[in-house]
Amino acid sequence: xxxxxxxxxxxxxxxxxxxxxxxxxxxxxxxxxxxxxxxxxxxxxxxxxxxxxxxxxxxxxxxxxxxxxxxxxxxxxxxxxxxxxxxxxxxxxxxxxxxxxxxxxxxxxxxxxxxxxxxxxxxxxxxxxxxxxxxxxxxxxxxxxxxxxxxxxxxxxxxxxxxxxxxxxxxxxxxxxxxxxxxxxxxxxxxxxxxxxxxxxxxxxxxxxxxxxxxxxxxxxxxxxxxxxxxxxxxxxxxxxxxxxxxxxxxxxxxxxxxxxxxxxxxxxxxxxxxxxxxxxxxxxxxxxxxxxxxxxxxxxxxxxxxxxxxxxxxxxxxxxxxxxxxxxxxxxxxxxxxxxxxxxxxxxxxxxxxxxxxxxxxxxxxxxxxxxxxxxxxxxxxxxxxxxxxxxxxxxxxxxxxx
Amino acid sequence: xxxxxxxxxxxxxxxxxxxxxxxxxxxxxxxxxxxxxxxxxxxxxxxxxxxxxxxxxxxxxxxxxxxxxxxxxxxxxxxxxxxxxxxxxxxxxxxxxxxxxxxxxxxxxxxxxxxxxxxxxxxxxxxxxxxxxxxxxxxxxxxxxxxxxxxxxxxxxxxxxxxxxxxxxxxxxxxxxxxxxxxxxxxxxxxxxxxxxxxxxxxxxxxxxxxxxxxxxxxxxxxxxxxxxxxxxxxxxxxxxxxxxxxxxxxxxxxxxxxxxxxxxxxxxxxxxxxxxxxxxxxxx
Numbered sequence: 203x204x205x206x207x208x209x210x211x212x213x214x215x216x217x218x219x220x221x222x223x224x225x226x227x228x229x230x231x232x233x234x235x236x237x238x239x240x241x242x243x244x245x246x247x248x249x250x251x252x253x254x255x256x257x258x259x260x261x262x263x264x265x266x267x268x269x270x271x272x273x274x275x276x277x278x279x280x281x282x283x284x285x286x287x288x289x290x291x292x293x294x295x296x297x298x299x300x301x302x303x304x305x306x307x308x309x310x311x312x313x314x315x316x317x318x319x320x321x322x323x324x325x326x327x328x329x330x331x332x333x334x335x336x337x338x339x340x341x342x343x344x345x346x347x348x349x350x351x352x353x354x355x356x357x358x359x360x361x362x363x364x365x366x367x368x369x370x371x372x373x374x375x376x377x378x379x380x381x382x383x384x385x386x387x388x389x390x391x392x393x394x395x396x397x398x399x400x401x402x403x404x405x406x407x408x409x410x411x412x413x414x415x416x417x418x419x420x421x422x423x424x425x426x427x428x429x430x431x432x433x434x435x436x437x438x439x440x441x442x443x444x445x446x447x448x449x450x451x452x453x454x455x456x457x458x459x460x461x462x463x464x465x466x467x468x469x470x471x472x473x474x475x476x477x478x479x480x481x482x483x484x485x486x487x488x489x490x491x492x493x494x495x496x497x498x499x500x501x502x503x504x505x506x507x508x509x510x511x512x513x514x515x516x517x518x519x520x521x522x523x524x525x526x527x528x529x530x531x532x533x534x535x536x537x538x539x540x541x542x543x544x545x546x547x548x549x550x551x552x553x554x555x556x557x558x559x560x561x562x563x564x565x566x567x568x569x570x571x572x573x574x575x576x577x578x579x580x581x582x583x584x585x586x587x588x589x590x591x592x593x594x595x596x597x598x599x600x601x602x603x604x605x606x
Numbered sequence: 607x608x609x610x611x612x613x614x615x616x617x618x619x620x621x622x623x624x625x626x627x628x629x630x631x632x633x634x635x636x637x638x639x640x641x642x643x644x645x646x647x648x649x650x651x652x653x654x655x656x657x658x659x660x661x662x663x664x665x666x667x668x669x670x671x672x673x674x675x676x677x678x679x680x681x682x683x684x685x686x687x688x689x690x691x692x693x694x695x696x697x698x699x700x701x702x703x704x705x706x707x708x709x710x711x712x713x714x715x716x717x718x719x720x721x722x723x724x725x726x727x728x729x730x731x732x733x734x735x736x737x738x739x740x741x742x743x744x745x746x747x748x749x750x751x752x753x754x755x756x757x758x759x760x761x762x763x764x765x766x767x768x769x770x771x772x773x774x775x776x777x778x779x780x781x782x783x784x785x786x787x788x789x790x791x792x793x794x795x796x797x798x799x800x801x802x803x804x805x806x807x808x809x810x811x812x813x814x815x816x817x818x819x820x821x822x823x824x825x826x827x828x829x830x831x832x833x834x835x836x837x838x839x840x841x842x843x844x845x846x847x848x849x850x851x852x853x854x855x856x857x858x859x860x861x862x863x864x865x866x867x868x869x870x871x872x873x874x875x876x877x878x879x880x881x882x883x884x885x886x887x888x889x890x891x
């Protein structure tokens with residue numbers, strides 16, 4: 203690896219992580235997808251179409267916003283990468299449009315996806331509408347309850363939403379159900395994985411479709427501040443917005459890359475989603491990565507107030523970046539994330555997704571350790587979907603709204 | 607996977623059955639350890655050539671609803687891997703039918719591949735069926751299997767390329783798990799026509815490589831009639847969900863009864879040796 207820029211890693215392996223651990227019935231589809239994606243990456247027409255959609259449909263480039271009042275309170279210069287302003291309200295649309303183009307090239311007419319918070323499901327349902335494809339979204343039953351509005355959005359867009367009642371009834375079980383659907387319908391169907399996880403080529407492909415986040419942020423930060431930031435921070439569940447924003451900075455050795463994992467009730471409790479900090483290498487969903495698992499190799503349930511971070515694994519490139527020391531991964535508890543959620547909302551008039559609030563919390567913490575530093579924070583999604591959760595947390599709901 | 611060079615107990619059992627094997631799947635520890643042992647012994651006595659013992663796993667992406675529900679309830683009551691080795695030992699003490707273990711790969715990795723293989727061999731197990739481990743990732747397992755003289759069963763699917771079928775044939779010992787249809791486990795009305803084509807392709811690819819491969823068809827088989835259909839062109843039929851459902855609904859007597867009825871399908875109906883009856887051919891056309 204010596205001499206190879208960190209940005210030039212294309213899988214299937216990132217160090218000892220990644221790979222393809224899939225049942226044989228899906229191997230043909232995986233191989234076909236990997237071959238097709240290799241073509242797309244080198245095809246100027248594909249890249250031009252992706253760039254056109256990113257500009258005209260998503261609204262890229264997204265802005266880098268100087269969070270002046272928050273910066274003043276925090277004691278560091280905080281710049282927000284505004285993926286929350288993308289169409290559909292989060293970074294997820296970047297990947298979805300790219301994969302929908304790949305699916306179209308493969309001749310697939312149906313998209314299936316898993317979703318946690320619902321942002322990826324909404325984005326996939328949106329792309330399905332745009333491309334005239336069928337769409338089925340698998341969502342843990344627990345999540346359909348805490349993200350009821352996103353369920354309605356997906357249905358309005360024409361998607362079928364299937365509540366998953368197996369296992370822990372959250373994101374990981376939605377992925378299992380999606381894989382079962384894919385095995386049975388692989389001829390017509392593309393599995394649109396929503397994060398930098400799963401078997402190769404998903405971790406590489408999804409990262410590539412999100413790479414613009416970091417490329418834009420790097421340029422914008424230089425233009426705005428005259429240099430590179432001291433640190434780039436992003437929340438990490440599966441880790442797609444983090445990989446997207448980290449990637450452009452991987453070979454800028456002086457820029458700290460900090461992933462914030464969801465610590466749920468707290469890093470010192472058993473109710474968390476700290477795959478890297480508390481997990482061990484293992485297999486899940488077709489990849490080798492850090493995994494919350496017991497001593498017998500059974501996947502453990504993760505816990506987080508944020509449905510989008512409630513995943514017991516993590517993308518293999520993050521596992522590798524952790525091991526080689528290029529990126530740091532730190533815990534943020536539910537309570538810290540919600541404090542940051544309110545701080546940003548009140549200081550800037552920007553309501554973040556609770557997922558993204560974990561990154562803001564990381565920045566506020568780092569500001570105390572390194573006052574005066576410049577921090578780029580991935581604001582990966584907006585908080586509209588989380589208003590009910592936050593309303594309960596801060597006890598600002600009227601009795602009537604509480605009962606809804 | 608040539609017949610002469612292998613000490614595979616599974617392969618020997620299938621050949622003893624006249625290449626008309628019935629393989630019954632049950633999850634270990636379901637509904638409890640003692641009952642799962644009794645059920646496995648019962649289906650062996652009722653005519654199962656080999657037993658496929660499934661290890662409950664938190665993320666069984668290849669399993670349909672019946673097996674998911676059974677293995678999930680087994681995990682919820684606190685299943686431990688020790689039970690697997692105890693069950694294998696108890697079953698093999700009471701029946702000559704070889705016991706293969708079907709397991710997703712992470713529990714084996716976590717336990718330690720060689721340690722798992724050693725424990726399985728010591729318990730009298732015949733080998734492993736690995737649904738989410740394909741031959742290209744199986745180096746460590748193949749070495750351990752060799753060391754402990756265990757069978758290793760890999761899957762071939764209707765969508766598998768010739769090269770992937772070749773790899774499955776090369777890596778497998780015991781038989782090649784011939785996936786009948788594109789889907790997860792679960793009883794189906796019709797076993798796909800794809801199964802016959804795949805069984806034929808596996809035989810052709812094996813022959814081209816100068817070897818032979820036993821082909822046992824699984825996924826979607828639930829009654830004796832389907833067993834008979836499959837055995838027209840394959841060396842074995844694997845039944846899972848239907849047995850698990852019977853065990854869940856009617857206990858050991860029910861699963862024994864279903865196994866006996868499935869075993870009727872293994873009786874030589876004459877289609878193999880006698881001049882093919884036109885009506886039977888017609889039925890399969």
